[in-house]
Amino acid sequence: MSGFSKDQIKLLNEPLLKEDVKTRDGTGNNKLSYLASFHVIEEANRIFGFDGWDSEILSLTQVDKTEYQKPPYQGKGEPKEMISISYLCKLRLTVKAGDTVVVKEDAGFGNGVAGATAYGIGSCIELASKEAVTDALKRCMRYYGNKFGLTLYDKDNTNQLDFNQFEMSKPVTDEQLSDLRELYGERHINDEWVLIALKSEGYPDDTLEEMRQDWYKFAFDVAHKFKLDEINAKNYELEMDKAFKLMRESASPNMLKALFKEAFEKAAKNEDKERQLEARNIFEEVKKRLTK
Numbered sequence: 001m002s003g004f005s006k007d008q009i010k011l012l013n014e015p016l017l018k019e020d021v022k023t024r025d026g027t028g029n030n031k032l033s034y035l036a037s038f039h040v041i042e043e044a045n046r047i048f049g050f051d052g053w054d055s056e057i058l059s060l061t062q063v064d065k066t067e068y069q070k071p072p073y074q075g076k077g078e079p080k081e082m083i084s085i086s087y088l089c090k091l092r093l094t095v096k097a098g099d100t101v102v103v104k105e106d107a108g109f110g111n112g113v114a115g116a117t118a119y120g121i122g123s124c125i126e127l128a129s130k131e132a133v134t135d136a137l138k139r140c141m142r143y144y145g146n147k148f149g150l151t152l153y154d155k156d157n158t159n160q161l162d163f164n165q166f167e168m169s170k171p172v173t174d175e176q177l178s179d180l181r182e183l184y185g186e187r188h189i190n191d192e193w194v195l196i197a198l199k200s201e202g203y204p205d206d207t208l209e210e211m212r213q214d215w216y217k218f219a220f221d222v223a224h225k226f227k228l229d230e231i232n233a234k235n236y237e238l239e240m241d242k243a244f245k246l247m248r249e250s251a252s253p254n255m256l257k258a259l260f261k262e263a264f265e266k267a268a269k270n271e272d273k274e275r276q277l278e279a280r281n282i283f284e285e286v287k288k289r290l291t292k
Contacts, residue, residue, distance in 0.1 A: 004097045011047045015169060016146050035149040037134040040141050043148065048095055055137055058090040058105070060129055067116055081116040085124040089132035093140035104143045108136025168214040176216055177208060183223045186231050197222045239266065240275055247282045253290050256283065 004012070020039055023031045044053050064086035069079040086109065093104045110131025112124035141148040184190055191208055198211075198219055205211070211219065243263035250256035260283040267275035 003100060008047055008097075012145050012147055014147055015165075016149065016151065021149075021152065033152045035138060035152070037138065040138050040148060044141065047144075047147070051096075053093065053095045055140070056092045056094070057133060057136075058092055060087060060089045060132065062086070062125075062128075063088045064111075082113065083116040083121055083124055084111065084113045085121070085128050086111045087125075087128040087132040089129070089136040091133065091136035091140060093137065095144070104140045106136055106139040106143075108132045108134065108139055110135060168212065168217075170213050172208070172211040172213065172216045176220075180208070180216070180220050180223060183220075187223065187227050189223065189226060194219050194223055236266075236270060240272075244278065244282055247279070247286060250286055250290065253287065256286050256290060 020035060021033050022036055023033055025031065062085065064084070066084045068082050068084070070082045072079055089108045089110070091106065091108065093106075095102045095104075108131075110128040110133070112127030112131070114120035114123045114127075138149065142150045142152075144150075180194070181191075194208065195203070195206075198215060201218065203211075203215055208219070240263065243259060243266070247256060247259045247263065250259060260279060263279045264276055267273075267279060
């Protein structure tokens with residue numbers, strides 16, 4: 001089988017989270033958006049697997065070295081000798097997609113600035129070369145879509161979600177559908193009933209299996225609340241009947257007291273004075289039997 005798996009395609013199609021997008025100052029008053037290199041590598045490991053991708057530096061070239069003087073701060077002191085060094089990296093990214101190997105190539109740029117000393121020059125070279133490599137890697141990864149920051153290159157694109165929006169955009173799970181359908185029996189409803197309720201609110205799909213989490217939340221709430229008063233009333237009666245039966249079968253005074261307290265408080269919560277009185281009568285009746 002060739003190509004990415006269904007799970008991988010699902011992960012690649014996930015929207016980009018706002019919290020993963022960083023910003024830094026650009027030229028003028030512009031703000032530049034980017035993904036941190038460690039985040040890109042984490043996502044690549046998560047989606048492709050630790051052994052599912054590799055990168056190769058094709059070339060790493062110094063393309064600029066400029067020495068200049070930095071004016072003294074607020075006109076005090078002497079000018080500072082500075083150096084700026086830039087590197088260009090050409091990189092090849094290889095990703096396994098089933099039996100297929102996908103290869104992408106791109107270039108990245110890096111720059112380092114420091115004082116024109118032996119230590120400063122070394123720092124510039126280290127910073128510029130590392131930045132060029134990570135920039136090339138990120139530019140190669142962007143070919144795999146929005147999860148790797150492709151839309152960040154589109155200044156007009158705002159397709160980013162916060163965490164809650166992302167969670168609500170996830171598809172419904174089989175377990176959630178099972179939880180929803182467990183509500184059907186007592187309410188005498190089915191998938192068709194739920195779909196009609198969803199469609200009335202603008203649901204765009206024809207099956208429940210295509211639901212997103214936001215629609216699932218609405219569907220579950222609608223189904224849960226339908227005939228809820230009737231169901232609660234029925235369950236209350238069953239629970240009280242069971243409690244009274246257990247009271248009559250009590251084996252000790254302490255057991256009787258515990259069951260009486262539970263039944264009496266449940267009836268009080270439902271403002272059911274008749275059941276409260278019945279609980280008290282059963283208590284007195286069984287108490288006499290147990291204390292003989």
